Amino acid sequence: MSDTLVTLVGNVATQPEFRESVAGGMSRFRFAVTPRRWDRQKQNWADGPTSFYTVLAWRTLAANVAGSVSVGEPLVVHGRLRVHEEERDGQRRFSADVEAVAVGHDLTRGTSAFKRVARADPSLTERPKALVP
Template sequence: MSINTVTIQGGATSEVELRYLSNGTAVAQFSLAQTPRRYNKQTQQWEDGDTHYFDVTIWKHKAEAAANQITKGTQLIVTGRLEQQRWEDKQGNKRSRVQIVAEELAVLVKAQKQDGSAQAPQQGWGNSNQQQSQQQPQQGNDTWGGG
């Protein structure tokens, strides 16, 4: 048995492209950027690492929900599996790419305090069974189609 699961937190770098297959199945694609932060003990400050970019694909009703809720810049947590695609281009060169096939998406909402300043993002988990310490959406607001 092999386990192929990845969870990435980052920002959408493109608008969601929603399309439908001939059988009516929805598929959505977008790209996601993730920049790790590291604490530099010498400068005693947080610094950005190299930014990594990922192509994300999501299917069916979750694809439609993604198209309705995700825009460029939306902060997300994406959980899914890695999938490698291989093909030959028009010049005969062998090409490949690795994408994330998303199983779950969570939009991170940046709340505002009463004084107008931002506070830490709250996670809207949709259909995930997370610990009760994480904020859950209210009954009937599950746009990712769980339940």
């Protein structure tokens, strides 16, 4: 397997957008990650430069993200890193997306209440079978 898996700890920068598609639901949001380090000379914590990622979630994870995540909340995101390169106005630009495998609230900065999603009974949505004589 040649996927690059990453785990990011940061804050939600934009409200998740949810869209329904033929392949299932898709949710996306921007995620801000700012490293924090102890500066020995100044004897205090210092923030590094903030990196922004677009996080994409699919199917059930997409619906759960859309219903559970808001701007400013601290999250842990685990998924596949995708780096894109494009040329615009004669300059090469890079952007990074994370195709999420798992998303959760960062419990080092608060509490959260988990609520399991009830799966629908498949028999309720099945098409009636034709009567065979």
